[in-house]
Amino acid sequence: xxxxxxxxxxxxxxxxxxxxxxxxxxxxxxxxxxxxxxxxxxxxxxxxxxxxxxxxxxxxxxxxxxxxxxxxxxxxxxxxxxxxxxxxxxxxxxxxxxxxxxxxxxxxxxxxxxxxxxxxxxxxxxxxxxxxxxxxxxxxxxxxxxxxxxxxxxxxxx
Amino acid sequence: xxxxxxxxxxxxxxxxxxxxxxxxxxxxxxxxxxxxxxxxxxxxxxxxxxxxxxxxxxxxxxxxxxxxxxxxxxxxxxxxxxxxxxxxxxxxxxxxxxxxxxxxxxxxxxxxxxxxxxxxxxxxxxxxxxxxxxxxxxxxxxxxxxxxxxxxxxxxxx
DNA sequence: AAACATCCTAGAGTGCACTCTAGGTCAAGA
DNA sequence: TCTTGACCTAGAGTGCACTCTAGGATGTTT
Numbered sequence: 001x002x003x004x005x006x007x008x009x010x011x012x013x014x015x016x017x018x019x020x021x022x023x024x025x026x027x028x029x030x031x032x033x034x035x036x037x038x039x040x041x042x043x044x045x046x047x048x049x050x051x052x053x054x055x056x057x058x059x060x061x062x063x064x065x066x067x068x069x070x071x072x073x074x075x076x077x078x079x080x081x082x083x084x085x086x087x088x089x090x091x092x093x094x095x096x097x098x099x100x101x102x103x104x105x106x107x108x109x110x111x112x113x114x115x116x117x118x119x120x121x122x123x124x125x126x127x128x129x130x131x132x133x134x135x136x137x138x139x140x141x142x143x144x145x146x147x148x149x150x151x152x153x154x155x156x157x158x
Numbered sequence: 159x160x161x162x163x164x165x166x167x168x169x170x171x172x173x174x175x176x177x178x179x180x181x182x183x184x185x186x187x188x189x190x191x192x193x194x195x196x197x198x199x200x201x202x203x204x205x206x207x208x209x210x211x212x213x214x215x216x217x218x219x220x221x222x223x224x225x226x227x228x229x230x231x232x233x234x235x236x237x238x239x240x241x242x243x244x245x246x247x248x249x250x251x252x253x254x255x256x257x258x259x260x261x262x263x264x265x266x267x268x269x270x271x272x273x274x275x276x277x278x279x280x281x282x283x284x285x286x287x288x289x290x291x292x293x294x295x296x297x298x299x300x301x302x303x304x305x306x307x308x309x310x311x312x313x314x315x316x
Numbered sequence: 317a318a319a320c321a322t323c324c325t326a327g328a329g330t331g332c333a334c335t336c337t338a339g340g341t342c343a344a345g346a
Numbered sequence: 347t348c349t350t351g352a353c354c355t356a357g358a359g360t361g362c363a364c365t366c367t368a369g370g371a372t373g374t375t376t
Contacts, residue, residue: 086285
């Protein structure tokens with residue numbers, strides 16, 4: 001056994017363990033710290049980083065914020081507020097509410113894109129079925145334009 | 159008037175006009191072409207690119223694919239199929255269907271993130287109301303961990 | 317005592333999707 | 347004719363978010 005105790009003094013993790021549990025790479029975690037995204041990281045006698053169970057949850061939260069498009073800069077702002085303590089609770093809440101709005105907007109946009117993709121898939125279905133490119137007059141001008149793009153061959157259109 | 163005719167021989171656009179109508183930059187359009195994303199672009203006597211109305215729609219479609227995370231590489235594959243003509247209709251449809259699935263997955267993931275963000279906002283609301291950090295035992299372990307991350311001050315936790 | 321895993325720092329390198337620059341051509345209006 | 351603005355190509359630069367390398371320390375195992 002390479003470790004004294006699988007859970008050394010209960011939930012004191014080193015960077016490799018945190019990496020394994022969070023799904024981030026060791027490099028990424030150190031880089032996150034360098035960007036001011038890792039509050040409360042201690043060191044042991046040998047200078048190694050020591051994490052607690054909380055950091056697993058923290059990285060999970062950061063991960064959710066990241067994968068919904070929050071920039072490292074904004075995550076840093078948020079982390080800084082966390083580090084400042086309980087005085088910043090409302091600011092943290094506002095920051096998350098602002099991000100929440102952006103996430104909602106994005107979901108709407110993606111759903112719009114989904115509609116367009118579905119129209120295009122249907123358009124191809126019709127084309128395959130009919131054997132010739134379907135008319136798009138039944139679509140509003142705006143949409144029809146996006147329906148089939150441009151010259152395939154290099155011929156046609158004077 | 160710098161232009162012969164606002165719609166020169168009806169819907170023959172030059173790059174500046176296409177840029178204006180598509181919202182992309184002139185640079186981006188040329189770069190898209192260099193990446194093989196612009197089928198059927200002709201040149202006039204002076205060597206300038208000439209676009210048709212279709213290209214506006216094409217860029218709108220590309221835009222939707224891009225903003226839903228399709229890579230330039232995949233958009234190139236799609237464009238190549240378009241250029242190959244009607245034999246590739248089913249392949250184009252399959253490509254879009256594959257992308258469609260990815261978009262759906264993403265929307266699910268974003269909705270999950272939204273839930274977590276909402277829980278966190280609610281957590282702050284409770285904290286602000288109570289005056290002290292709320293317990294998170296009522297949450298499943300997994301979620302509770304993400305609730306409040308780690309040491310604020312630099313003190314606490316032996 | 318030697319080997320090995322794991323950690324450390326500083327900084328270079330990567331991949332993506334543009335974005336911009338330099339240096340030049342072309343055609344319409346004054 | 348000359349100026350002006352929109353266009354051309356080739357290629358360099360940018361910003362983001364990592365990812366990896368080099369060179370070294372620590373500490374546990376055999």
